[in-house]
Amino acid sequence: MVEEEKDGEAQAQEETTNLVVPWMRAPVDVSHVDSCSLQTLPSLHPRLKEALEKMGISSLFPVQVAVWHETIGPGGFERDVCVNSPTGSGKTLSYALPIVQTLSSRAVRCLRALVVLPTRDLALQVKGVFDAIAPSVGLSVGSAVGQSSIAGDIAQLIKTPKLDAGICYDPEDISQNLESSAVDILVATPGRLMDHINNTKGFTLEHLRYLVVDETDRLLRESYQEWLPTVLKLTQASDDGLFPSSTPFVPSAFGSLQTIRRQSVERGFKGKPYPRLAKLALSATLTQDPSKLIQLDLHHPLFMTTGATRYRLPEKLECLRLICETGVKPVYLVGLLKALEGEKCIVFTSSVETTRRLCKLLNFFGDSMIKAKEYSGGLNQAVRSKEIKAFRKGDIKVLISSDALARGMDVELVTNVINYDMPQYPKTFIHRAGRTARAGRDGRCFTLLGDHEVRRFSSLLKKVGNASCPIYPIPPDLFAPVRAIYEPALAKLKESVEPIAPKRGRQVGFKHNSRTTNSQTKRNKATSEQA
Ligand SMILES: Nc1ncnc2c1ncn2[C@@H]1O[C@H](COP(=O)(O)OP(=O)(O)OP(=O)(O)O)[C@@H](O)[C@H]1O
Secondary structure (H helix, E strand, O other): OEOOOOOHHHHHHHHHOOOOOHHHOOOEEHHHOOOEEOOOOOOOOHHHHHHHHHOOOOEEOHHHHHHHHHHOOOOOOOOOEEEEOOOOOOHHHHHHHHHHHHHOOOOOOOOOEEEEOOOHHHHHHHHHHHHHHHHHHOOOEEEEOOOOOHHHHHHHHEEOOOOOOOOOOOHHHHHHHOOEEOOOEEEEOHHHHHHHHHHOOOOOOOOOOEEEEEOHHHHHHOOOOOHHHHHHHHOOOOOOOOOOOOOOOOOHHHOOOOOOOEEOOOOOOOOOEEOOOEEEEEEOOOOOOHHHHHHHOOOOOEEEEOOOOOOOOOOOEEEEEEEOOOOOHHHHHHHHHHHOOOOEEEEEOOEHHHHHHHHHHHHHOOOOOOOEEEEOOOOOHHHHHHHHHHHHHOOOOEEEEOHHHOOOOOOOOEEEEEEOOOOOOHHHHHHHHOOOOOOOOOEEEEEEEOHHHHHHHHHHHHHOOOOOOOEOOOOHHHHHHHHHOHHHHHHHHHHHOOOOOOOOOOOOOOOOOHHHHHHHHHHOOOOOOOO
């Protein structure tokens, strides 16, 4: 299974699209915004300040300051906000903080903010950020992600109030109206969100005020059961001015409430439901494709980006390349990993299959060489969670991964990213490389290349705005011993791996060069990260 960022056709189409929507032509340039200490940040709730300090945060990053100024204070959240900001620049807190601050004054608990992410692990990571700040102002956060128990979700999300003794209730009203949300903020993946929309009694988006579409370009690439049009429809005003799911009788004694969205006649809002659903869309590689952006139904959108170029790598990222002899790429990888011994490294391959084999092969080099673990969409969730936990703790130093880990994942102290397989698309390079050099830290991104890939890689580097990518020389004293044990390790791999039905022109195992991988990539136009 291939987990590349997107298929070539769509990527190529986007690369050549010169149609930039008018509101993207006059962006707020975040590179002109300064960080701001929590002391001087206007209007910050004192309890949120305390919570941030507990997280070790003393100032906000530029993108966070820019979004804060747009969303907090008079006129806040009047416009939808689209953010294109480098990996590791702090986009999660840039939306989490203003949403939590704004909801801190809410009187009744109901679901008001929905954050959607493409994968389970990402959603849980973002929930962790909300969990660190929202309870300080009395807000509750829930998650609805794939591969967790639906019953558990429901218990967490839906509150069924206790009825006062002695009052006579209509059973129908009780069953229909008295269940309400136990959370103010929900972090979800699209598939599980649709499960709740379609099947969970009492789950409603009636009161939703904020919708965050994180990793926007990834989420807009697939329809994921039409989650976005469904959410937008469920938050529209109906013809009679009332929200469609509102029922005429809701006994206020139980704390239920209705949000009435009317067709507004105010300037700038004419014909739109009010109160309005405010939207935030974010990515390090935000799409500029009008046919994708239109799906968001943005209101008077404000575009925030960093610098003049479309893509931008983290400031302290150093890019390096290794030119590998054909047929012995794993030797270069092991030599490089030996040179980086003790540091946390993520090694990216282009498919689940290569991830599995490469991980096995590295472990066949023997304990004195490299201990590596695997992370890919081919593993079950429990194993993936276990490996990522061990990697976060530092018990594992080398993680071999497919692109399932390329987007958004924030693992502390990853100092090196290694592209074992050269990424095919600029977006893939940006997201993979962005697993290091986060939050202003240093990091290195190495790319292993065959001779025939050098030119294509140079053109890719130009597209990501990086001209300099010197060759990294592996110290010869590290290289020679690795080479000596390569053949026995490869033989062990061949014994252990089940033979794959041979396809014409396809080489099995690691007697391949990157051309083989590329042809596999083209054959397997499969999906990737699981929703
Ligand atoms: N103001 C801050 N001060 C210090 N650290 C911060 C601050 N804001 C965020 N961070 C840290 O920076 C790291 C990157 O943040 P985050 O994951 O939000 O980046 P991102 O822009 O969403 O990246 P990606 O595009 O890869 O998803 C996290 O470890 C986070 O805890």
